[in-house]
Amino acid sequence: MKIALFGKEFTNEQQPFLQMLVDELAVRNVDLCFYEKYYRMISSRVKLPGNITIFSSHTNLLEDTDMLFSIGGDGTLLDTIPYVRGSGIPVLGINLGRLGFLSSISKAEISEALKLLFDGRYKLDKRALLSLISPPDIFGDLNFALNDLTIYRKNTTSLIVVHVYVDGVKLNTYWGDGLIVATPTGSTAYSLSVGGPIVTPGSQNFVIAPIASHNLTVRPIVIQDSSEIRIRIEGREEKYLMTMDSRHTAINKKDELVIRRCDFTVNLVQMEHKDFFSTIREKLMWGKDYRN
Numbered sequence: 001m002k003i004a005l006f007g008k009e010f011t012n013e014q015q016p017f018l019q020m021l022v023d024e025l026a027v028r029n030v031d032l033c034f035y036e037k038y039y040r041m042i043s044s045r046v047k048l049p050g051n052i053t054i055f056s057s058h059t060n061l062l063e064d065t066d067m068l069f070s071i072g073g074d075g076t077l078l079d080t081i082p083y084v085r086g087s088g089i090p091v092l093g094i095n096l097g098r099l100g101f102l103s104s105i106s107k108a109e110i111s112e113a114l115k116l117l118f119d120g121r122y123k124l125d126k127r128a129l130l131s132l133i134s135p136p137d138i139f140g141d142l143n144f145a146l147n148d149l150t151i152y153r154k155n156t157t158s159l160i161v162v163h164v165y166v167d168g169v170k171l172n173t174y175w176g177d178g179l180i181v182a183t184p185t186g187s188t189a190y191s192l193s194v195g196g197p198i199v200t201p202g203s204q205n206f207v208i209a210p211i212a213s214h215n216l217t218v219r220p221i222v223i224q225d226s227s228e229i230r231i232r233i234e235g236r237e238e239k240y241l242m243t244m245d246s247r248h249t250a251i252n253k254k255d256e257l258v259i260r261r262c263d264f265t266v267n268l269v270q271m272e273h274k275d276f277f278s279t280i281r282e283k284l285m286w287g288k289d290y291r292n
Contacts, residue, residue, distance in 0.1 A: 007071040086264030129262035145244040147186035152178040161234035175214035196220040231257040
């Protein structure tokens with residue numbers, strides 16, 4: 001079995017947990033493949049087995065990789081998507097960060113999760129992505145997002161005006177700080193913080209949520225992900241900020257954005273004792289009573 005390990009940062013606090021993970025994988029005779037930059041961070045501080053290889057792009061990751069471990073928080077897992085893409089390689093998130101909706105395996109659960117994994121007691125959760133169809137050259141072939149696409153005002157205190165059309169029909173003109181288009185996975189991220197609903201994975205929806213709307217009666221809306229979303233921007237500035245997950249760039253006011261569902265999904269690994277509802281109960285502390 002070949003497992004790739006991806007991370008973006010490494011701290012002294014993480015060292016014992018990563019060492020435990022590497023040791024348990026080595027005992028199981030797993031071939032390890034490390035993300036090149038992550039390997040340079042850890043190689044002098046973690047004892048590694050001899051049978052390791054390195055990857056630096058999606059092309060040399062795809063060679064016989066059975067699974068990828070994302071080691072960090074949700075932001076780290078989002079950054080694995082440009083490497084996995086539509087390959088179908090399952091991604092297991094090990095949370096060494098904070099909240100961790102996507103990276104659902106905590107530090108204390110690493111050993112148990114590995115046992116379940118090698119016993120085959122897990123399932124693959126297929127997550128939909130959105131795709132930026134136009135303009136086609138903004139992010140090149142990285143025109144997809146697992147969480148969301150957002151539009152913000154840039155270097156100004158003026159409101160941004162965003163015209164949104166769904167399947168050619170006008171939805172609304174939003175006045176505010178910006179707009180979020182989120183997948184079900186992204187419904188527990190930025191969209192949630194601006195009052196958007198939590199949408200279950202597999203529900204085949206997008207959430208369109210304004211950021212600091214100037215009109216208090218405007219609320220987030222859920223649409224089918226088979227719809228095409230077109231966005232035009234107005235405002236005093238010529239450029240605005242757009243993000244797709246962790247990638248960001250300036251866009252011109254004249255650019256019309258076209259968004260559709262991506263033509264591939266990403267497989268996230270879920271252990272048999274975990275599910276989406278238990279995750280949100282745990283992370284959002286639903287049902288907890290702290291009055292005493």
